[in-house]
Amino acid sequence: xxxxxxxxxxxxxxxxxxxxxxxxxxxxxxxxxxxxxxxxxxxxxxxxxxxxxxxxxxxxxxxxxxxxxxxxxxxxxxxxxxxxxxxxxxxxxxxxxxxxxxxxxxxxxxxxxxxxxxxxxxxxxxxxxxxxxxxxxxxxxxxxxxxxxxxxxxxxxxxxxxxxxxxxxxxxxxxxxxxxxxxxxxxxxxxxxxxxxxxxxxxxxxxxxxxxxxxxxxxxxxxxxxxxxxxxxxxxxxxxxxxxxxxxxxxxxxxxxxxxxxxxxxxxxxxxxxxxxxxxxxxxxxxxxxxxxxxxxxxxxxxxxxxxxxxxxxxxxxxxxxxxxxxxxxxxxxxxxxxxxxxxxxxxxxxxxxxxxxxxxxxxx
Amino acid sequence: xxxxxxxxxxxxxxxxxxxxxxxxxxxxxxxxxxxxxxxxxxxxxxxxxxxxxxxxxxxxxxxxxxxxxxxxxxxxxxxxxxxxxxxxxxxxxxxxxxxxxxxxxxxxxxxxxxxxxxxxxxxxxxxxxxxxxxxxxxxxxxxxxxxxxxxxxxxxxxxxxxxxxxxxxxxxxxxxxxxxxxxxxxxxxxxxxxxxxxxxxxxxxxxxxxxxxxxxxxxxxxxxxxxxxxxxxxxxxxxxxxxxxxxxxxxxxxxxxxxxxxxxxxxxxxxxxxxxxxxxxxxxxxxxxxxxxxxxxxxxxxxxxxxxx
Numbered sequence: 001x002x003x004x005x006x007x008x009x010x011x012x013x014x015x016x017x018x019x020x021x022x023x024x025x026x027x028x029x030x031x032x033x034x035x036x037x038x039x040x041x042x043x044x045x046x047x048x049x050x051x052x053x054x055x056x057x058x059x060x061x062x063x064x065x066x067x068x069x070x071x072x073x074x075x076x077x078x079x080x081x082x083x084x085x086x087x088x089x090x091x092x093x094x095x096x097x098x099x100x101x102x103x104x105x106x107x108x109x110x111x112x113x114x115x116x117x118x119x120x121x122x123x124x125x126x127x128x129x130x131x132x133x134x135x136x137x138x139x140x141x142x143x144x145x146x147x148x149x150x151x152x153x154x155x156x157x158x159x160x161x162x163x164x165x166x167x168x169x170x171x172x173x174x175x176x177x178x179x180x181x182x183x184x185x186x187x188x189x190x191x192x193x194x195x196x197x198x199x200x201x202x203x204x205x206x207x208x209x210x211x212x213x214x215x216x217x218x219x220x221x222x223x224x225x226x227x228x229x230x231x232x233x234x235x236x237x238x239x240x241x242x243x244x245x246x247x248x249x250x251x252x253x254x255x256x257x258x259x260x261x262x263x264x265x266x267x268x269x270x271x272x273x274x275x276x277x278x279x280x281x282x283x284x285x286x287x288x289x290x291x292x293x294x295x296x297x298x299x300x301x302x303x304x305x306x307x308x309x310x311x312x313x314x315x316x317x318x319x320x321x322x323x324x325x326x327x328x329x330x331x332x333x334x335x336x337x338x339x340x341x342x343x344x345x346x347x348x349x350x351x352x353x354x355x356x357x358x359x360x361x362x363x364x365x
Numbered sequence: 366x367x368x369x370x371x372x373x374x375x376x377x378x379x380x381x382x383x384x385x386x387x388x389x390x391x392x393x394x395x396x397x398x399x400x401x402x403x404x405x406x407x408x409x410x411x412x413x414x415x416x417x418x419x420x421x422x423x424x425x426x427x428x429x430x431x432x433x434x435x436x437x438x439x440x441x442x443x444x445x446x447x448x449x450x451x452x453x454x455x456x457x458x459x460x461x462x463x464x465x466x467x468x469x470x471x472x473x474x475x476x477x478x479x480x481x482x483x484x485x486x487x488x489x490x491x492x493x494x495x496x497x498x499x500x501x502x503x504x505x506x507x508x509x510x511x512x513x514x515x516x517x518x519x520x521x522x523x524x525x526x527x528x529x530x531x532x533x534x535x536x537x538x539x540x541x542x543x544x545x546x547x548x549x550x551x552x553x554x555x556x557x558x559x560x561x562x563x564x565x566x567x568x569x570x571x572x573x574x575x576x577x578x579x580x581x582x583x584x585x586x587x588x589x590x591x592x593x594x595x596x597x598x599x600x601x602x603x604x605x606x607x608x609x610x611x612x613x614x615x616x617x618x619x620x621x622x623x624x625x626x627x628x629x630x631x632x633x634x635x636x637x638x639x640x641x642x643x644x645x646x647x648x649x650x651x652x653x654x655x656x657x658x659x660x661x662x663x664x665x666x667x668x669x670x671x672x673x674x
Contacts, residue, residue, distance in 0.1 A: 060573055084579075092576030099574075104567040109589045109665060118585075119575045154665040170575065 007177055007210060008034040008057065013070035015052055015061070022282045026052045028234040029070070034178065039204065039211040041221040041242070043257065044231035047278055050214045053231075054180045056080065057212075058095055059087035074178075092119040096171035100183040102163035106155035113139075113151035116169045123174055138169040141206070143199060161192035168199065175207050182214045197224060218261045222246060227314070230254050233279050233289035240315030247342030250309075250317035252296045255335045263334075272332070288320070296321060296329045373657070377650045384646045385639065389431060392638055393424050399444040399633040418444070420635075431639065440643075441636030445628070451640040455622060459644065461531055462610060462621035466648075468537060469544035469606050470599075477552025478595060484553065485560030485591075486583060496553060503550025508609045512543035512616045529618040540617045544609050548602040555598055559591040566590075593664045596656055603652040607645055 015027035027049045034040050042050045055061050057072055059079055072079040074094070082090070096119075099105040107115060116138055117131035126134070132151070139147035142165040155163055164184065171179055181200065185193040197220060204211060213224050221228055222242065229239040230253065238251040249255055256274040276293035279285050285292065291301035300306075300320050309322035320326055330336070399418070400411055415421050419430060434441060440451040484496035519539060520528035526538045563569060564587055572582045611623035618624075622641050629637035661667050 058574060060570070088576045088578055090576070091574055097571075097574045099567055099571055101567060105571045107568040107572065107586050107590065109593075109663065110586070118572075118577070122576050122581070156666045167571070170571070 005036060006033040007036050007075060008212075009073040010053070010057070011071050011073070013053065013056065013072065014068045015049075015056060016066045016068050017062070018064050018066060024281045025284055026065075026234050026281055027056075028281075028284065030231070030234070030236055031070075032229050032236060032239065034210050034212060036177075037204075037208050037210055038226040039213055039224055041213045041215060041225035041228045042231055043215060043218060043221055043228060045216055045278060047281075048231040049234040050231055051182055054097070054182060054212060054214060057178070057180065058091055058097060060091070089123070092171075092176075093123040093174045094176055095178045095180065096174065096176040097180040097182065098164075098167050098171050098184045101187040102160050102167050103187065105167055106163055108155055110154075111152050112155060112158070112166050115155075116166065116173055119170060119173050135169070135173065138173050139166075141203070142166070142169045142172070144169075160188055161195060164188060164192075164196050165199065168196075168203070172203060172207060172209070176209055178212065179204075179209045180212045180214070183216070184213075185220060186215070186217070193220070200224070218246075218257060230257065233284065234281055235289065235318070237290065237319070238315075238317040240311065240317075243342065243345065244312065244315040247338045247345065248311070248315070249331075249335060249338070250311055250315075250322055251290075251319045252294045252321070252331075253290050254317075255331050256293075258338065259332050259334050288318075298326065373654055377647075377654070380650060381643065381646055385432065385435065385643065386428070388639060388642045389428050390424070392635060393427075395630070395633060397633050399635065435643075440640045443629075443637050444634045445632045445637070451636045454625065454637060455640055455644060458620055458622050458625050460621075461619050462614065462623055465537060465540055465544060465614070465619065465621065466603075466606050466610060468541040469609075470548065470603065472541055472545035473548030473602065473606075474552050474599065477549045478556050478592065480549075481553040481556025481595075482560050482583070482588060482591065484557040485564060488561060493557075496557065500550040500553045503546045504554070506546065508543050508547060509612045509616060511546050512540065512613055515539045515543055516616070529616075531619050536617075536619075540613050540619060543616075544606055544613050547605055547609070551598060551602060551605075552595060556591060556595050559594050560587060563587050563591045589663055593660070596660050596663065599656045599659075600649070600653045603649055607649065 010033070011031050013027050013030045014025075017024040017026050030049070030053055032040065032042075042053065044050050052061070052065070056065075056067065057074075057079060059082060061067070067080050071081075074090070079087070079090070106112065113132050113135050116135035117126075117128070120126045120131040120134055121128065136147055136151055139151065144150060144162060144165055150157075155166070158166065168184075184200070185196050188196060200211070201224065203209075211224075213221070215221060225242045227239065227241050228245040229236045230245065230251065231237065232253050238245065238249065238254050240248075245254060246258070249258055253274070256272075259272045260274060262271055274293055279289050279292070285302075287303050288294070288297070288301040288306055291297040294301065298320050306318045306320045306323075308316040308318050310316055311322070321329060331339070398411075398415065399420070400406065400414065406414070412421065419427060422430075431441070438452075440455075442448045443451050443454050446454060480496050480499075484493045487493050516528045516539065519525050527536050528539075530536060564583075568590075569582060569587055572586045577585065607623070610621065611627055613619075614621040614624035615627055622644060625637065626641040626645075628634070629641065
């Protein structure tokens with residue numbers, strides 16, 4: 001994984017929104033990178049800045065957004081400094097996006113064949129008849145049955161799952177290098193969710209695109225992602241490989257998220273939840289933004305923001321608990337269980353020297 | 366589609382029948398008789414004249430006679446214009462009214478849509494603000510006030526167009542503008558509101574994410590979707606123009622049916638009142654029918670559900 005080149009680098013990104021109430025500091029120093037062919041999951045609760053981050057990658061920030069620092073490098077070129085023309089050439093061609101709600105993200109008055117073909121016609125100047133032929137191929141690829149007869153149908157004639165397949169077809173028609181999937185299954189019911197996730201995995205293999213997968217559903221992350229970044233209040237608080245985040249989490253917020261996710265081992269009647277609400281980003285608290293909700297908060301958390309501490313080459317967490325001088329704390333019981341499993345997994349890996357990914361079926365919902 | 370049209374035409378005739386009935390009895394409630402100079406006629410003479418026109422019979426009998434006549438295409442003869450057939454009266458006067466109405470509709474709706482869309486695209490800029498000011502003026506100034514202002518400033522002071530009368534395109538300009546102002550303002554305001562909504566919708570976001578240019582997004586996706594609700598106000602706008610035309614035709618001395626209608630009511634010219642009412646009703650219902658068809662053309666969701674019915 002280390003050897004693969006970064007196709008996208010986000011460095012110290014800071015974005016403010018000017019509103020009537022004041023300046024909202026939505027993104028407060030976010031950095032991450034995306035390698036070719038990998039899936040990066042960005043996890044966090046509503047308002048943590050996941051969507052704003054991806055919008056900046058597409059150059060689709062709202063008018064009242066101000067980038068106050070950092071850059072977004074796509075193949076080394078800063079997206080934030082691109083002209084409108086350069087951005088238009090990027091969107092839908094090199095970087096494509098799948099939106100959350102398939103019921104509202106298709107134009108109700110345009111035939112779906114035309115909607116799928118549109119990015120081809122815009123970016124490659126393909127003639128309509130040829131573009132429609134390619135659209136038909138893409139419809140088959142994303143699993144729309146009876147595609148020949150349905151290419152001239154309108155969105156309202158499709159179910160939610162089928163519409164999301166159409167949205168995926170639109171996103172993939174130009175074989176983008178990066179696919180941003182912004183909660184692509186949130187609006188779908190669970191069986192359809194699984195189908196769409198399978199489809200995305202399958203297509204990723206076929207067209208070797210990198211995926212940024214935004215979600216608040218950790219169950220989805222386990223099956224999809226190679227690496228995970230956990231966001232809280234406009235910052236990334238922990239990132240690592242999917243195994244590291246799931247089985248060896250270090251940040252108390254990640255502990256909270258994982259504990260509030262039901263697993264097959266869950267015995268108690270009640271799922272734990274993280275107390276409190278996210279901070280008001282109009283006036284972010286001093287120090288660690290999570291400290292007021294954090295039962296493990298240290299005194300320094302309210303005074304100074306924690307830097308990233310290295311756990312392994314791929315795993316970093318921004319919590320003072322990792323400081324050498326920090327007192328030892330005992331994570332929640334569930335997390336200890338997970339860490340035990342992780343240790344076992346590491347052991348097995350060592351023993352068998354196997355490099356294939358260990359299937360962790362328990363984690364799927 | 367043919368079945369749908371037949372159904373609509375049946376409903377149109379049914380509505381027309383109800384309109385005829387209601388108007389007939391309402392009209393009979395109007396005070397006075399068709400006779401203008403009653404003092405000079407003896408009661409016997411008055412009775413004889415009324416009897417000649419069948420106005421001494423009970424109202425329900427007059428109604429039946431009238432409806433029977435309409436079914437045979439006989440709209441009666443005018444009381445005020447020395448026994449001219451009403452059908453001739455109308456056919457000779459409908460031309461100017463139709464021309465004015467159509468011109469006003471086009472001048473109102475199409476620029477209204479463009480200006481409204483522009484206001485939404487340039488939201489919260491000077492373009493948007495001036496558009497709002499113009500449309501508020503258009504809605505709040507009554508057409509007859511605008512008509513008189515136009516006559517005074519453009520007709521009398523600038524002498525660009527004739528003040529009144531009828532005789533060629535130049536004569537239609539001022540009355541058309543006076544009639545079109547309010548539909549223009551309505552359409553512009555409505556289009557702006559719709560367009561602002563549409564521009565914030567998810568499919569517009571997706572269109573942007575596809576890499577379409579700003580104007581490409583508007584032309585291919587936003588405009589058509591904004592127009593769907595705008596089509597619904599075309600019916601009410603047509604009513605607006607028709608009622609407006611009665612006043613405007615009088616102010617500009619245009620020999621149209623609006624002017625005729627007002628005169629007929631003032632003189633209790635029963636057959637003409639009825640005939641003009643029928644003409645107005647038919648025009649309005651045809652506009653509504655066209656609106657519904659256009660609705661289906663621009664919104665596939667309506668088209669399909671119409672088929673399955």
